[in-house]
Amino acid sequence: MMLAQNDWHPLLLEQAGIIEETVSQLGETLFDFHQSFAAAGFKRIEQQRLGEVYLKGLVSNLERKSVEPIALHYLGTHKVRSMQMFFSDYKWDDEAILDEYQSQISELLAEPGGMLTVDSSEFLKKGEESVGVAPQY
Secondary structure, three states: OHHHOOOEOHHHHHHHOOOHHHHHHHHHHHHHHHHHHHHHHEOOHHHHHHHHHHHHHHOEOOOOOOHHHHHHHHOOHHHHHHHHHHHHOOOEOHHHHHHHHHHHHHHHHHOOOOOOOOOOOOEEOOOOOOOOOOEEO
16 A cells, blocks of 8 residues: 555645644545545556556655656656556546546535535736746646
8 A cells, every 4th residue: 555655745744734643544545535436447456556656646755746757756667658658548437437526525515514615726827938927727
């Protein structure tokens, strides 16, 4: 279970108000969350593993969080192509993943304290020479 390994980005934890004692629980929770989608939408076990590795890379302390640096750090040079193919060529069951997502959301919203918050999260891009100096989402 790669997601339980503690190399999460320290600022991510601080911003979320998470103390170190809860990191292992967070890893297990994130793994379970990933598994609910992996079981629904990925046809092969390799896809599930690559999805877990990518998710791990997104919450890691890696400076660059694109496919190649994540694959190099967690899988080595021999798996970079596999990670690239995971996004470009591998078939996912989009409908099954969407069904799982909608099921989880409906359960959360049906709880007594359940609510839906819509937040406008844009920020103005700075710089006079930047392309598309407009709100970025």
